[in-house]
Amino acid sequence: xxxxxxxxxxETAIVVxxxxxxxxxxxxxxxxxxxxAQGDKPKTLIVNLASVEYMDSSGLATLVEAMxxxxxxxxxxVLCAMNQKVKALFEIARLHNYFNIVSSLDDAVxx
Amino acid sequence: MSDKPHVRLEILSNPLYxxxxxxxxxxxxxxxxxDEMACCQIALAVDEALCNVIRHGYNRQSDRPIWLSLYPEGxxxxxDVLRIVIEDEAKQVEPDxxxxxxxxxVRPGGLGVHIIKEVMDEVxxxxxxxxxxxxxxxxxxxxxxxxxxxxxSASCTGCHHG
Numbered sequence: 001x002x003x004x005x006x007x008x009x010x011e012t013a014i015v016v017x018x019x020x021x022x023x024x025x026x027x028x029x030x031x032x033x034x035x036x037a038q039g040d041k042p043k044t045l046i047v048n049l050a051s052v053e054y055m056d057s058s059g060l061a062t063l064v065e066a067m068x069x070x071x072x073x074x075x076x077x078v079l080c081a082m083n084q085k086v087k088a089l090f091e092i093a094r095l096h097n098y099f100n101i102v103s104s105l106d107d108a109v110x111x
Numbered sequence: 112m113s114d115k116p117h118v119r120l121e122i123l124s125n126p127l128y129x130x131x132x133x134x135x136x137x138x139x140x141x142x143x144x145x146d147e148m149a150c151c152q153i154a155l156a157v158d159e160a161l162c163n164v165i166r167h168g169y170n171r172q173s174d175r176p177i178w179l180s181l182y183p184e185g186x187x188x189x190x191d192v193l194r195i196v197i198e199d200e201a202k203q204v205e206p207d208x209x210x211x212x213x214x215x216x217v218r219p220g221g222l223g224v225h226i227i228k229e230v231m232d233e234v235x236x237x238x239x240x241x242x243x244x245x246x247x248x249x250x251x252x253x254x255x256x257x258x259x260x261x262x263x264s265a266s267c268t269g270c271h272h273g
Contacts, residue, residue, distance in 0.1 A: 021130060023126065023129050023130065023162075024126040024129060025126035025129060025130075054133070056129075056158045056159060056226075057159055057162070057222040057223050057226055060222060061219035061220045061222070062219070064219045068218075068219075084148075085148070085151045088148065088151075088152075089226075092225075092226055092230065093222050093225065093226065094214045098217055
């Protein structure tokens, strides 16, 4: 199932903004977008989750994979603007300290 | 405890239908007075359980059956427990081997069982007769002074289309 994903440049960062639910049917599309964005080895990769209302463990797995790739490429990966339900999922999975999570896109660009 | 489910849904093992299952469970939980976060967590547990059946039980075959049954329990006029049963015809495994993995080992995947056990009060896996597995999980309503349970709400559907 397709998912709307916007990719844009902000200063030295690439911002990937998925829209909708990130579940098993839609996470593969985000994985492809993140891999594509990481191909350019940007200084900073921002995943803007402002329009993601729901995420399950397949979404988490996609972001963990992106984080590992980012570390290999010396790219700084920042997650921003997640809602309380999504934030709770990171806490349940004990991943909230593994990622660099900030509250807004502006904070992420300046991080 | 009633033997007859109040709601029973049969879906194919296609990730496309996860959203519908989440919507259904979340809406029922809301009517049973679970707060918004609990509704979302119950929907998350169902989502993770269905994903595990699709991914591990059916090896991603998208045309196999999964049954989702809901049993509100407790006082007849105000049930305060939601029991959820998910059944399949997938390959059987020993229930004891279905465990959470070590979370210190950060890697993609393998979080579903941990998430289910974290958000639900009781979780039990068992073999289902000669074929398939059965997952039974339940959660009790936690009454808080600030709850607006039962009030109409457009949120807490566990599924939003952007």
